[in-house]
Amino acid sequence: MGRKEKNEQQREDIRQMILKEAKNLFLKDGYEATSMRKVAQEVGISPTTIYLYYKDKNDMAYALHKEGFKMLGKQFMVLQSVENAFERLKAMGRIYLQFALENPDFYELMFIMKEPIEFLERQDKCEWEEGEQAFNSLLNTVADCKKEGFFKDMDDRIVALNIWALVHGLCSLKLQGHLDHVAAAHLGEDMQRDVLDDAYNGLILMINKLR
Amino acid sequence: MGRKEKNEQQREDIRQMILKEAKNLFLKDGYEATSMRKVAQEVGISPTTIYLYYKDKNDMAYALHKEGFKMLGKQFMVLQSVENAFERLKAMGRIYLQFALENPDFYELMFIMKEPIEFLERQDKCEWEEGEQAFNSLLNTVADCKKEGFFKDMDDRIVALNIWALVHGLCSLKLQGHLDHVAAAHLGEDMQRDVLDDAYNGLILMINKLR
DNA sequence: TTTTTTTAATTAACGGTGTTAATTATATTT
DNA sequence: AAATATAATTAACACCGTTAATTAAAAAAA
Numbered sequence: 001m002g003r004k005e006k007n008e009q010q011r012e013d014i015r016q017m018i019l020k021e022a023k024n025l026f027l028k029d030g031y032e033a034t035s036m037r038k039v040a041q042e043v044g045i046s047p048t049t050i051y052l053y054y055k056d057k058n059d060m061a062y063a064l065h066k067e068g069f070k071m072l073g074k075q076f077m078v079l080q081s082v083e084n085a086f087e088r089l090k091a092m093g094r095i096y097l098q099f100a101l102e103n104p105d106f107y108e109l110m111f112i113m114k115e116p117i118e119f120l121e122r123q124d125k126c127e128w129e130e131g132e133q134a135f136n137s138l139l140n141t142v143a144d145c146k147k148e149g150f151f152k153d154m155d156d157r158i159v160a161l162n163i164w165a166l167v168h169g170l171c172s173l174k175l176q177g178h179l180d181h182v183a184a185a186h187l188g189e190d191m192q193r194d195v196l197d198d199a200y201n202g203l204i205l206m207i208n209k210l211r
Numbered sequence: 212m213g214r215k216e217k218n219e220q221q222r223e224d225i226r227q228m229i230l231k232e233a234k235n236l237f238l239k240d241g242y243e244a245t246s247m248r249k250v251a252q253e254v255g256i257s258p259t260t261i262y263l264y265y266k267d268k269n270d271m272a273y274a275l276h277k278e279g280f281k282m283l284g285k286q287f288m289v290l291q292s293v294e295n296a297f298e299r300l301k302a303m304g305r306i307y308l309q310f311a312l313e314n315p316d317f318y319e320l321m322f323i324m325k326e327p328i329e330f331l332e333r334q335d336k337c338e339w340e341e342g343e344q345a346f347n348s349l350l351n352t353v354a355d356c357k358k359e360g361f362f363k364d365m366d367d368r369i370v371a372l373n374i375w376a377l378v379h380g381l382c383s384l385k386l387q388g389h390l391d392h393v394a395a396a397h398l399g400e401d402m403q404r405d406v407l408d409d410a411y412n413g414l415i416l417m418i419n420k421l422r
Numbered sequence: 423t424t425t426t427t428t429t430a431a432t433t434a435a436c437g438g439t440g441t442t443a444a445t446t447a448t449a450t451t452t
Numbered sequence: 453a454a455a456t457a458t459a460a461t462t463a464a465c466a467c468c469g470t471t472a473a474t475t476a477a478a479a480a481a482a
Contacts, residue, residue, distance in 0.1 A: 035468060046432050048470080057469065112323065117388045128392040135393050157398055158413035161390075162377060165410065169380025170372075177328045179372075181339035182346050187368055199376065202369035209421055246439065257461050268440065
């Protein structure tokens with residue numbers, strides 16, 4: 001009985017070793033440049049051996065995607081100590097933005113690229129645990145804000161969705177380079193130093209008016 | 212003198228022919244599956260001949276990207292007949308959303324993928340004409356809305372940026388599949404039929420409260 | 423302990439990809 | 453008609469993800 005479990009553990013260890021090297025390469029060169037062959041070489045195994053532990057590259061992409069959510073979750077931990085709901089909401093957005101800027105490759109894998117979700121759906125797993133959990137945190141915070149007088153007569157879920165979409169939209173446009181191009185054309189020299197921050201502050205201002 | 216121009220014209224014709232077949236394949240199979248070799252075969256030329264007319268695949272991606280903006284621009288034409296500024300803003304968002312849903316591959320090339328912008332920047336062209344022009348339309352409409360009492364005490368550019376980010380965020384999350392996953396988990400059966408529409412209507416409602 | 427069986431890992435190979443260098447065919451100019 | 457410039461092609465490089473066939477290692481049975 002202990003035999004089988006030991007084997008399972010060993011198998012999981014190798015899976016983890018592969019993931020570790022994949023993560024290193026991913027952080028250094030990005031997703032596209034992280035090939036199965038390179039990961040294998042880094043681990044010190046044959047390229048095809050990876051396929052004994054990960055179904056395909058999308059499987060690995062999903063593993064990294066989960067890794068990213070672990071990292072973001074850690075950053076979100078500090079929110080537990082923020083009593084005031086609106087302050088918590090604001091901090092949440094700031095942390096999200098900061099995470100995207102500091103870990104652009106992870107952010108892409110978590111919220112932009114199709115590969116990880118494609119893998120999920122090929123496994124017939126409708127649930128997307130990581131995302132649903134994160135959205136739930138936002139949803140709860142929005143609900144708490146409502147008790148403080150914000151978002152009157154509005155559906156929590158719709159509000160949460162729109163806030164997520166807005167902040168994600170800013171991240172997406174920023175990482176893609178669009179934000180900077182438009183800023184260079186339409187905003188003064190003084191502003192484009194940090195359009196993202198200015199935009200987010202504008203959002204906070206707008207929400208404040210929504211009381 | 213006319214010789215040179217005739218040659219230029221002929222060259223442009225071939226460029227266009229290549230683009231046409233690339234567009235067909237792109238619409239059918241998406242960007243990744245549209246290889247230089249396949250495009251060449253469709254045109255009836257050698258794969259390497261394409262490189263005499265397009266610097267690389269990113270160059271072709273940018274050409275398709277521009278094609279997409281032409282299409283979106285056509286859709287935006289009807290906005291000229293909308294007198295009321297806020298109605299125009301609302302319609303603009305609806306058209307944008309609809310375009311993204313009906314032309315997901317083009318939308319990705321225009322607003323999500325890095326390749327076209329990477330090409331732009333490699334050519335040392337800071338300006339991103341297509342996007343800047345579209346953003347300008349939005350900016351003007353926001354300014355007009357201001358005259359009608361919306362967005363008081365707010366920077367037009369920041370408001371426009373946030374609106375773009377929100378609508379783009381919705382499109383991005385939808386096309387990536389995230390929206391549906393979260394909707395399935397958090398929204399009732401009745402709602403997920405069209406989360407996108409519900410979210411957009413929510414946005415309009417919010418803006419209405421911002422007067 | 424030796425043989426058989428199962429499992430793990432490897433090598434070889436397929437069918438692709440974007441792209442560059444060297445070569446041939448086609449116009450253009452002298 | 454010969455020399456030159458331009459256009460297009462073939463050959464080749466260095467990769468990629470992935471599958472099938474083969475070998476090495478470990479576990480179970482004799």
